[in-house]
Amino acid sequence: MNVARVQVDGDPVAAAASLRALAPPGVSVSGTVSEIVASVRARGESALMEYVERFDRVDGPLRVERHECEEALAALDPAVRTGLEVAVRNVRAVAEAGMADDLDVALPEGQTVTLREVPVRRAAIYTPGGRNPYPSTVVMGVVTARAAGVDEVVVCAPGAHPVILAACALCGADEVWRMGGAHAVAALAYGTDTVRRVDVIAGPGSLYVQEAKRQVAGDVGIDGFAGPSDVLVLATAGADPRLVALDLLAQAEHGDGTIVVLVTDDAALREAVGAIVDAEAAGMDAAGALVLVPDPAAGLAVAEAFAPEHLQLMGGAAEALATEVRSAGCVFVGSQSATAFGDYVAGSNHTLPTGGAARFASGLSTRHFRRRMSVVRIGDAAGALARAGAPVAQAEGFDRHAASMRVRENPSG
Ligand SMILES: NC(=O)c1ccc[n+]([C@@H]2O[C@H](COP(=O)([O-])OP(=O)(O)OC[C@H]3O[C@@H](n4cnc5c(N)ncnc54)[C@H](O)[C@@H]3O)[C@@H](O)[C@H]2O)c1
Ligand SMILES: N[C@H](CO)Cc1c[nH]c[nH+]1
Ligand SMILES: [Zn+2]
Structure with a gap:
């Protein structure tokens, strides 16, 4: 991993833009993706099958049978099962807490407007499976969609790894499809002979997947842009350099397109973190930067302009800034609050806006699977x-x- 040393004394927006430039932008795949989406839309099943065979890991027929998921769950390592069960319980509790009751508004002329929320009928959870399988994403998506009241929850995953199938059984997914990439998104958006179209497609994935979601948005609901991961650790005096370095290295495991950033006003801390990261990051293909700022407020300004997917605040002065944060997918406060807990079991959702989209978008919640309508009398x-x-x-x-x-x-x- 290439880890840049950067000093920021001036414009935080320019600094954030140069940090974003460390990883390639989404437009580079847009031509490929629009070709794939157009051919699946036009030719349906035959185009889908061609792309599945060309791009995905093919380990069986397109549709995964229910008994395959149940068998995968029965064969699952008990410690992994227990961990997934903790994740399900905590993600469900947070998702359910985010549900709002219908609201009746009585107006002066005597009419009423009821703000009514209803779930969509059918939703799909994209589960990444190109580089690593993400059973934790099944939990984040299926449990949240179920809590939202969605009737049919569909999962697609390239290769459909056995732990993903086990997670599908554990979370009660209604259908599972062995497909991924832009072609899976197009099939779910427009339907094919065997895949019925859905109302919402949610979930993280590679640039191909997120660009495809962007292109089909409007014909189907999407959660937002949840692409290659990023983390920004804002650390001040008192932060433990070993923990900071490990949390950066942890997200760097997501690979190409991932950006991991330390922002600190403490030159000694930056040096200590840099030494560990340099020693351990060989062979990792994420991009990294260690940014020195004059003070914690300047650090927060860089973080806000970068709008990270994950923001960790470590060290007394950094933690004191928690209530001032507006632009982050999820905020982790204190030295014990590693992003990795949020990835799996903390209860917060790990499907989060990336690429700076945390300026305006939110992490996955029941709201992405529900729509609001006014009922007027x-x-x-x-x-x-x-x-x-x-x-x-x-x-x-x-x-x-x-x-x-x-x-x-x-x-x-
Ligand atoms: N933001 C979030 O909430 C979040 C959460 C988890 C993971 N992620 C990110 O998800 C990503 C997972 O990516 P992945 O690649 O492992 O899995 P993926 O399933 O998202 O993408 C792999 C699929 O992309 C398609 N593809 C690959 N190369 C292609 C090409 N040249 N042309 C057309 N299609 C192609 C194939 O269909 C392949 O199966 C990582 O970047 C990770 O950081 C983000
Ligand atoms: N960090 C990812 C979100 O960007 C979620 C994840 C799942 N598994 C490991 N990590
Ligand atoms: Zn992660």
Whole structure:
């Protein structure tokens, strides 16, 4: 891993942009992805099968049978099963806590507007499987979709590794498909002879997967851009360099496209972290940077502009900034709060916005599987509302809109 030493004294936005430039941007795959999406959309199953054979690990037929998942669960290492069960319990508790009740709003003219939330009918969880299998992603996605009330939860995973199948059985996935990449996203968005289209596609993955989600968004709901991982550790005096270095190296395991960054105002800490990372990062293909800033506030400004997927705050002065953070996928506060806990068992969701999308996007939650609609009951408020609304409709040149309201002004007359 190439670990850059950077000094930032000025513009945090420019500094964040140069840190992002350490890994290639998503547009480089957009041409390939649009070709794949277009051919699966046009040719369906035959195109899908060609791409599965060309790009995915092919370990069996496209559809995984339910008994295969159950057998994988029965054969699962008991310690892994216990860990997944802890993850399921904690992720479910957090997901359920995020559910909101419907809200009735009574308005002065007498009408009511109910803010009603309903789950989508069918959702897919993309589970990465190119470089490493991610059974933990099955937990993050399926448990959250179930907590949201989705009727049918579908999982797709290239190669469908046995631990992924076991996690599907544990979480109660309804369908499992042995497919990945942009072609899987296109199949789930538009449907093929065997894959029925879904309403929402959520889940992390490589640039191919995230770019495909971006391209089909609008025809299907997506959670956002959850691509190659990143972590920014903002560390100040008192942080343990061994823990900081290990947390950077841990996320660097995600490989190509991953960015790991230390931001600190403590030159000695940076040197100590750098020595460990340099010694241990040989052969890793993530990008790294160790950034020196004049003070913790300047460090926070760089972090906010970078909008990391994971932000760790370590050391007294850094931890004191926790309430000021606005732009991070998930914030881990204190020396014990390693990102790796959030990846698996803490209860927070590990499917998080990357590439700086944490400026505006949120980590996966039940909201991504639910939609809100207003339910309007006018009743006796029609008269007052017609007197208010009809002139506005006429000002827009819509006479029949006005008439549609005015005709209700005197229901009995
Ligand atoms: N942001 C998050 O929440 C989060 C969570 C977990 C993992 N991740 C990220 O997910 C990613 C997982 O990536 P992965 O590659 O291991 O698995 P993946 O399943 O996302 O991608 C692999 C698939 O991409 C397709 N592909 C690969 N090369 C291709 C090519 N040249 N042309 C067309 N298609 C191609 C293939 O279908 C392959 O099966 C990592 O970058 C990791 O950091 C992110
Ligand atoms: N760090 C990843 C999210 O960027 C999640 C993960 C799963 N397994 C290991 N890590
Ligand atoms: Zn991770």
